[in-house]
Amino acid sequence: MRARLVLLGSKGGPAIRPGGPSPSSSLFEIGGRTIVVDCGLGVTRGLTDAGVNLKALDLIFITHLHSDHVLELGPLIHTAWTAGLATTVGVFGPPGTRDYWHGFLQAMKFDIDIRIIDEGRPDLRQLVDIAEFGEGAVLSEGGLSVSALRVDHPPVTDCFALRFDHAGASVVFSADTAHFPPLADFAAGADILVHEAMLAEGVDRLVARTGNGARLKEHLLASHSFADEAGQIATVAGVGRLVLHHLIPADDPEITELHWIAATRKSWAGALTIASDGLVVELADDSSA
Numbered sequence: 001m002r003a004r005l006v007l008l009g010s011k012g013g014p015a016i017r018p019g020g021p022s023p024s025s026s027l028f029e030i031g032g033r034t035i036v037v038d039c040g041l042g043v044t045r046g047l048t049d050a051g052v053n054l055k056a057l058d059l060i061f062i063t064h065l066h067s068d069h070v071l072e073l074g075p076l077i078h079t080a081w082t083a084g085l086a087t088t089v090g091v092f093g094p095p096g097t098r099d100y101w102h103g104f105l106q107a108m109k110f111d112i113d114i115r116i117i118d119e120g121r122p123d124l125r126q127l128v129d130i131a132e133f134g135e136g137a138v139l140s141e142g143g144l145s146v147s148a149l150r151v152d153h154p155p156v157t158d159c160f161a162l163r164f165d166h167a168g169a170s171v172v173f174s175a176d177t178a179h180f181p182p183l184a185d186f187a188a189g190a191d192i193l194v195h196e197a198m199l200a201e202g203v204d205r206l207v208a209r210t211g212n213g214a215r216l217k218e219h220l221l222a223s224h225s226f227a228d229e230a231g232q233i234a235t236v237a238g239v240g241r242l243v244l245h246h247l248i249p250a251d252d253p254e255i256t257e258l259h260w261i262a263a264t265r266k267s268w269a270g271a272l273t274i275a276s277d278g279l280v281v282e283l284a285d286d287s288s289a
Contacts, residue, residue: 003030003169004282005192007243008046009038010275011250012176012196012224014068016041020251021277023068026173026194027052031144031166034058037173039073042277047076049278054080055087059139061146062093063175064159065100074104081124082115091130092138092146094158098130135160143167149186151177153223161186169283172239176246178222179229184236191283193239195230196246199255199263206249224248227260231268241271243281 006029009022016022023040027050034056036043047054057080062070070093077089091097105112105125115121131138139146144166153159153176161183163172172187174195187193203220207213225233227244234242244260260274273281 002282003028003166004280005029005171005194005243006046006050007194007245007275007279007281008050008277009040009042010245010247010277010279012068012198012246012248014041014066014071017251021247022046023071024246025069025072026245028164028171030164030169030171031142033142033144033166035164036060036076037162038063038069039071039076040068041071043072044076044079046277050280054083055085057085057089060089060091060093061138061162062091062097063162063173064094064153064156065096066156066176069176070097070100073100074108077128078104078108078112078124081121081127085127086122087127089128090139091128092133093130094134094160095132096158097132101128101130133160134158138162147186149183151175151183152180153177156223163187163190171283172237173245174225174230174233176223177225179225179232181233181236184233187233187237187239189238191240192243192281193230193234193237193241194243194245195233196225196248197227197230197244197260197264198224198248199227199259201259202249202252202255205252205254220248227263228266228268231264231266234268234270239270240283241273241281242268243273243275245275247275 006027008025022042025043028035148160
């Protein structure tokens with residue numbers, strides 16, 4: 001079969017602006033599994049626009065609990081439930097994911113209870129299996145293996161890069177991270193490295209639009225990677241393709257794809273994709289052999 005990666009939401013940070021991209025979320029389909037990585041605002045619409053039947057929702061992975069990665073986790077699952085979901089969804093996330101889910105269920109208790117009674121739906125609370133993970137092996141099931149690496153995203157300590165391997169195909173998601181050399185070993189030989197990226201020339205304009213500009217800039221510089229740093233990781237790792245994702249800034253009219261390419265080419269000469277909402281990246285799944 002053909003495996004595909006769909007970049008559902010491509011921007012870094014939780015804010016949305018007219019005509020701009022959505023926060024972080026990705027779809028990864030491989031070996032018959034429907035895998036969602038991060039659930040920023042817009043993930044549900046992104047999945048349906050990508051042709052995913054929400055009743056087939058299967059596995060969800062959350063890299064960390066910043067809102068642009070987890071805000072729509074509950075609404076995605078609830079919407080899938082209203083669309084007819086009747087099978088268990090596995091949700092894997094860092095410590096605190098279970099608290100988020102229980103809080104969402106409490107907030108939606110009236111709606112869930114009345115739909116069970118009035119519409120004959122199964123109990124949503126019985127359809128979600130939450131597993132909190134740390135560094136190391138996360139899942140091994142049906143030929144799919146998933147592992148996690150703690151990355152450098154202060155002040156968040158439980159932030160994890162994720163590696164997915166199936167039948168010789170592999171995709172690595174960096175999560176949010178400052179330049180972190182151990183990530184190259186973790187991503188070694190992967191078909192695709194999906195790495196967050198920031199452009200220095202856009203940072204000052206970005207922070208100027210906020211009311212906490214100086215503090216935000218301090219966070220960005222301490223907690224995120226520039227595009228050329230993502231290229232360095234990809235080069236050392238020897239990956240097949242680098243995908244720049246979680247773009248900062250992603251909605252600056254003065255920044256084009258050419259700016260991202262130029263910055264990354266300082267350190268990476270291989271195949272390169274700059275994320276945009278809905279963009280599809282295909283890779284071969286060796287299980288077809």
